[in-house]
Amino acid sequence: MDARRISILGVGLLGGSIGLAVRSAIKGCSIVGYGHRTSTLEAALKRGVIDEGFDKVDRAVEGADLVILCTPVGTFNGLLPLMTPALTATAIVTDVGSTKRSVVRWANEHLPRPERFVGSHPMAGSEKRGVEFARADLFQNAVCLTTPTAETDGQVLETVERFWRLLGMRLTRLSPDEHDRLIGRVSHLPHAVAAALVAMQSDASLGLAGKGFMDATRIAGGDGGLWRDILVDNRDNVREGIEQLKGQLDRLLGLLEKEDGIGVEEWLSAAAERRAGMG
Amino acid sequence: MDARRISILGVGLLGGSIGLAVRSAIKGCSIVGYGHRTSTLEAALKRGVIDEGFDKVDRAVEGADLVILCTPVGTFNGLLPLMTPALTATAIVTDVGSTKRSVVRWANEHLPRPERFVGSHPMAGSEKRGVEFARADLFQNAVCLTTPTAETDGQVLETVERFWRLLGMRLTRLSPDEHDRLIGRVSHLPHAVAAALVAMQSDASLGLAGKGFMDATRIAGGDGGLWRDILVDNRDNVREGIEQLKGQLDRLLGLLEKEDGIGVEEWLSAAAERRAGMG
DSSP states (O other), X not given: OOOSEEEEEOOSHHHHHHHHHHHHHXXXXXXXXXXXXXXXXXXXXXXXXXXXXXXSHHHHHTTOSEEEEOXXXXXXXXXXXXXXXXXXXXXXXXXXXXXXXXXXXHHHHHOSOGGGEEOEEEOOOOXXXXXXXXXXXXXXXXXXXXXXXXXXXXXXXXXXXXXXXXXXXXXXXXXXXXXHHHHIIIIIHHHHHHHHHXXXXXXXXXXXXXXXXXXXXGGGGSOHHHHHHHHHHTHHHXXXXXXXXXXXXXXXXXXXXXXXXXXXXXXXXXXXXXXXXXX | OOOSEEEEEOOSHHHHHHHHHHHHHSTTOEEEEEOSSHXXXXXXXXXXXXXXXXXXXXXXXXXXXXXXXXXXXXXHHHHHHHHGGGOOTTOEEEEOOSOOHHXXXXXXXXXXXXXXXXXXXXXXOOSOOSGGGOOTTTTTTOEEEEOOOTTSXXXXXXXXXXXXXXXXXXXXXXXXXXXXXXXXXXXXXXXXXXXXXXXXXXHHHHTTOOHHHHHHHGGGGSOHHHHHHHHHHTHHHHHHHHHHHHHHHHHHHHHHHXXXXXXXXXXXXXXXXXXXXXX
16 A cells, blocks of 8 residues: 555544554554544544544645545535545545445545545444544454446556555445445344334333343444434435335234244244354 | 252253253252253253253152243143143242243143242343353343232242342343233344344345344344244234334334434434443
């Protein structure tokens, strides 16, 4: 990786972890952070996540070889036009957003050289938030999805993928459409369901929650603003996922209605085997 | 605890863990096991979970002070009449089943002294199955629900609760109705939902599952036969839970339809705060 200056826009859990991981993986690279709150920048400086911090996005991207958008997805459309005047001609831009169709479209609309943008989705994180939970090893052995398009420069794509690989990630390429469809089903929908499982409880039932409920709803503890952006942006796929989930639950209800024990067990065991195969 | 002879009917994960926990908590107590498979009894003997094993339930309860039903809930109605001829007049009977209305009704129907039966639901376990996963500390700091009725002998209730306390559990009393309603919502419904979340995935989406999906669906790895009995027995509450979950998801869909970001964030943040409060 030949980046000498990396700009991280948004130094929360993900951005902060990128800073720490870059520090241990790439020697002699200076790390610049953007944050709209001074307190966040100060915390990031104190933790050694960044070398310099700016609350103006154009200042933060000046002279950077690689710019990584790490703020909530809903802010990208506003940040991209602010940074374009200060971007160098050779700068590569990527992001860590959990949705990709809109992000790629906004990059195409706003960046002077959209071929130098690659959508990335490093599948690492936690329900925790803030730079205080940043970890240098957050990305180790996790999967990073990239979503190149026909316009993406091949060299740029390889540079971005090499960057994530240096942080310990395994790479998979998908189209932006495929990404949002598959991740909507296996990540965004489960998040909505976990929140719904919490929301439907009474205080009395919540007081009896065991380990199973705690595991099943851990993701519901995630940042509301971050997930608002994701669910709103990917709402068509979330809607489809909810319909599919309802279909499965209606199938179970039909079997229970008939007291069809064999059918219920088959349905449960098929899921149990599939889940057990995942470790 | 003055039990000199404890009979454990079903020596899987829960029954086996009771055996190990009794051994370390109650000295000089002999532990008898029942299992319908010789291989299970042999494994339990080998692990030191039981002192003697029988594949006939009447032999296993002979002379026992305390009998604990640890087989799947659906077998209780068949086991209870088989054991009654061999029960001593002073024997106390309890169980570890995850539903309670039917269990209490069956005990009333079949036991010669139903006042000496207490329904118990130790809320410990795992998606693992079999005596090889039994652990002496499985019950430490976990909650045990008891479901006494107007007929239950007060001394018997206290003895059963003292027994679970000796194994490290915290006790809560509920009526059988309340138990099934609250546990249906906070445990049985989440299990059904986890299975549905797995069932609705394609191989492609499942291949992209991250830590969040793994946590959210861990319980779906549980024993299909065990959970069939639970869901069939508690189907009215599971049905109500599914309707409540659908209601929450429909609320989210309505907000997404309107692109009401504030509403989505409020809904998510309310769940996140509630979940964060649980640790």
